Amino acid sequence: MHGDRVVGFISGATRGIGFALTSLLAQRDDVLIFAGARDPANALPLQELAEKTGKVIPVKLEAANEADAAALVKLVEQKAGKVDVLVNNAGIAEDFNKPVLATPPASFTKQFTVNALGALVLFQHLHPLLIKSSSPRFFAITSSAGSTGSIALIPLSLAAYGSSKAALNHLVAHIAREHGEKDNLIATLHGEKDGLVAAVVHPGFVGTDMAKAAMEAVGLTLDAQIPGIQMLTPDESAAALVKIYDEAKRETHGGRFFSYDGSQIPW
Ligand SMILES: NC(=O)c1ccc[n+]([C@@H]2O[C@H](COP(=O)([O-])OP(=O)(O)OC[C@H]3O[C@@H](n4cnc5c(N)ncnc54)[C@H](OP(=O)(O)O)[C@@H]3O)[C@@H](O)[C@H]2O)c1
Numbered sequence: 199m200h201g202d203r204v205v206g207f208i209s210g211a212t213r214g215i216g217f218a219l220t221s222l223l224a225q226r227d228d229v230l231i232f233a234g235a236r237d238p239a240n241a242l243p244l245q246e247l248a249e250k251t252g253k254v255i256p257v258k259l260e261a262a263n264e265a266d267a268a269a270l271v272k273l274v275e276q277k278a279g280k281v282d283v284l285v286n287n288a289g290i291a292e293d294f295n296k297p298v299l300a301t302p303p304a305s306f307t308k309q310f311t312v313n314a315l316g317a318l319v320l321f322q323h324l325h326p327l328l329i330k331s332s333s334p335r336f337f338a339i340t341s342s343a344g345s346t347g348s349i350a351l352i353p354l355s356l357a358a359y360g361s362s363k364a365a366l367n368h369l370v371a372h373i374a375r376e377h378g379e380k381d382n383l384i385a386t387l388h389g390e391k392d393g394l395v396a397a398v399v400h401p402g403f404v405g406t407d408m409a410k411a412a413m414e415a416v417g418l419t420l421d422a423q424i425p426g427i428q429m430l431t432p433d434e435s436a437a438a439l440v441k442i443y444d445e446a447k448r449e450t451h452g453g454r455f456f457s458y459d460g461s462q463i464p465w
Pocket residue numbers: 209210211212213214215216235236237259260261287288289290291312339340341342400401402403404405406407408409
């Protein structure tokens with residue numbers, strides 16, 4: 199028996215938003231957070247957090263690696279028996295401001311693999327543990343750059359990254375439809391009405407290594423002011439994301455595309 203402890207898994211937990219989310223959730227009582235890292239032994243801040251709190255378990259997870267995902271499932275099964283909140287956060291963004299004609303297909307493949315297939319592999323492997331939860335939730339950290347409907351508002355050309363996040367969004371919309379909507383023919387046909395809440399959330403423009411690279415690509419530093427764009431700290435973004443995770447219900451959040459402030463973003 200594992201009691202009422204809330205069990206989470208966060209991918210890409212070594213730094214940036216993933217680390218801030220892991221740190222924030224680990225402040226709660228009665229939680230256990232499995233924290234994905236490509237190289238856990240050398241993820242020093244994560245190791246320190248694990249030692250300090252006793253509520254974080256660093257786990258090896260390279261995005262889209264099925265062997266890693268299978269080993270993760272075994273570990274979680276053994277230590278916790280379920281997952282309540284699954285957060286697919288690991289992501290990469292490359293080729294900032296390169297037009298489509300100048301972006302190599304290999305760059306698309308790489309970003310699709312990490313940003314979209316990473317979420318697919320994670321969900322496929324962890325689904326049996328998610329549905330052991332009385333309140334299963336799956337959130338993918340996406341980006342407003344993946345919103346086809348607001349492409350004109352994105353200040354950079356981000357074809358490969360944006361397409362990979364649009365693919366992630368589409369995937370999660372399918373997952374939400376197949377796994378929890380009431381009176382839904384697809385869910386009925388698949389027999390998958392397991393009450394899962396699945397949604398994608400844009401974390402804001404957040405001062406991480408990824409944002410630094412984006413700014414540098416257009417000749418700016420991380421502290422430059424861009425009119426109309428507010429830069430959040432990783433901790434501010436994590437607090438906003440956790441608020442959404444806590445409030446999420448299938449009826450109000452399932453299959454939707456949110457921004458960190460709770461507003462909805464067009465697909
Ligand atoms: N920062 C922003 O303004 C912003 C805006 C919109 C969306 N996002 C999204 O937010 C998420 C987190 O971004 P961030 O800003 O925190 O980025 P970050 O500081 O660059 O951190 C990225 C995280 O993903 C992990 N990662 C990268 N490639 C991986 C792979 N192949 N397999 C497993 N893990 C991998 C990194 O691990 P290592 O330490 O091992 O490299 C790191 O933990 C991403 O999905 C990103 O697209 C960020």
